[in-house]
Amino acid sequence: MEERTKSFSKEILKLENIELVCDEICQKLRLNIKTELKRRGAIVGISGGIDSSVVLALATRALGKENVVGILLPERDSSPDSLMLAQKLAHKFGVKTFVEDISQALEGFGCYKRRDEAVTNVFPDFDPIQDKAKIEIKQTISQNIPNVFSLTIVKPNGTHISRLLPSKEYLQIVASTNFKQRSRMSMLYYYAESLHYSVVGTPNKHEVEQGFFVKYGDGGADVMPIGHLYKTQVYQLAEHLGVPQEIIDRTPTTDTYSAEQTQEEFFYQMPFYEMDLLWYAWENDYQIDEVAMVLNKETSEIQNIFKNFERKKKTTEYLRLPPIF
Amino acid sequence: MKEIQDVKMKILQYILEATSSIENDIKDNTLLFDEGLFDSMGLLFLIDFIRDEFKVETKDDELVVENFSSINSIAAFILNKLELKEPKKMIIIHK
Structure with a gap:
């Protein structure tokens, strides 16, 4: 929780100096990978989605394009757009890529x-x-x-x-589909170990804190440079870093099930713009009346949303815990 | 035909076993979600219990707080569903 100095508004999460934010993230990423982890570069799994695109762009800026490798990990249920957009992204940032279709591993x-x-x-x-x-x-x-x-x-x-x-x-459905994220994690570590690089994870703040990730799957990484950023801030960075517009305009999907599915209908239950503001208000203890007025909602609705957040954070604690010994 | 006290007792026994709670802490009107007794998986297991014990299926649109907030509301939900299945039998509700 941050020290509360501002009154609640729709603009409260807007990054004022994006260049500075990018610089700070990149400086920390360099320190994490080179100094703390003592690795030579970064492996990023790229899906054609906004989060992995921003992470690839940041890693390139932090370490140089010659020290970043993008891995594309399609499987039978992936949208063909994901592969096409991920390739476009890698081309834009001049990053070397490998495509590994994991369908056969998943069959196995x-x-x-x-x-x-x-x-x-x-x-x-x-x-x-x-x-x-x-x-x-x-x-x-x-x-x-x-x-x-x-x-x-x-x-x-x-x-x-x-x-x-x-x-x-x-x-059974969750446990079996989680093979997808865990297989991807295995392949990312194959490349990381074979090059003496680090795996750079792509979850944003909501995914980390609401538990929208697979333990030892997409939650398995050495460093998560956007784990503290709200989704609207990730979009701000994407615009600033020059992520292709098609990726920015794409509706975030899970790309996990055979039927098309947005992240909103799968997990979040509200548009990102609102969720960012509500989560910020909840974790910084803003008054329900104030939040309701700014967002033009009933106080009872805000109260129930806050309870839902509390439940999500509590029930997903298990995902964020390291092994107990 | 089931009587409401019998239904409530079975629900209470299930909750005590599922949540390791103490009997005196759970009243018929205790708000189960507000007290943190059930999360998503807990609710899902409760729905399984209602199906297995009372042969009552819960549908998507019945998953509302009014049907599941307390032992009172769960019992009323179960009895209403049973009444719809067996409309000719009298249901005695003790309030």
Whole structure:
């Protein structure tokens, strides 16, 4: 929590001196990698999304493009746009890339088979070849109830069918799809170790603090240079650093399930702009009345959103804990 | 036909076992989420329990705080669903 010196406003998170912010992050990244970790460069997994793009741009600025390698890790369910945008990004920053399709590794782990088995338990007529599936939170964040996931399947004719996920199937779907992030982490460390580089992670502040990452998956990295930045600030940096506009304009997706799914419907339940301000207000103890007035919402809604934040932070503590010994 | 006290007792027993709570701490009107007794997984396991014990399925749109906030509201939700399944049987509700 920061010392509260400003009254709450919609502009409160706007970075005033972006060049200085970039300089500070880059200086720290150099110190972390070269001095503390004693590594020669940076490995960044690039997905064509905004966070990994900003991290690649920062790493390039901090260490020089010759000391940064971008790894593209598509699999069967990835959008083709992800690969195309990641390549465009690497080209823009002059960074060497490797493409590693992890679908075969995931087949080996039984990722797709285990996931589809759980989906079929819920929807016996699910056809993994033709139908697509995703999990999502149907409740609104302003309801004072913990989030529970529903499974949605999308038929070839576009029909959506949704059902509340029983615990067994929910856990099996999450555990099997988490093979994706963990396989990516393994491949990133292969490159890092073979070059004596560090793995630079890409989670932003919300992902870290709300637990929107996979333990030892995308949460497995040596350094996380944007782990303290709100999503709107990541966008500010993207504009400043010259990340391709197509990446900036793209709606953030999970790129994990076969059906298209935004991060908002999967996890956050509200637009980033609002979430940034509300999270900031919550963690800095702003008065609910003041926040409600600025954001033009009911105080009861803000109260329930704050309770939801508190629950998310508490229930995801396990993800952020190191091994206990 | 199930009576509300019987339903409430079964819910209480489940909560005590699932959350390692002390019986005296949980009243029929204790707010289960506000007290931090259930998180997302806890709620999901509770829904499983309701399905297995009372043969009551919870739908997406029934997942609202009014149905799950306390033992009172969970029991009312279960009995309402059972009444819809077996409308001819009388349900006795003790308040």
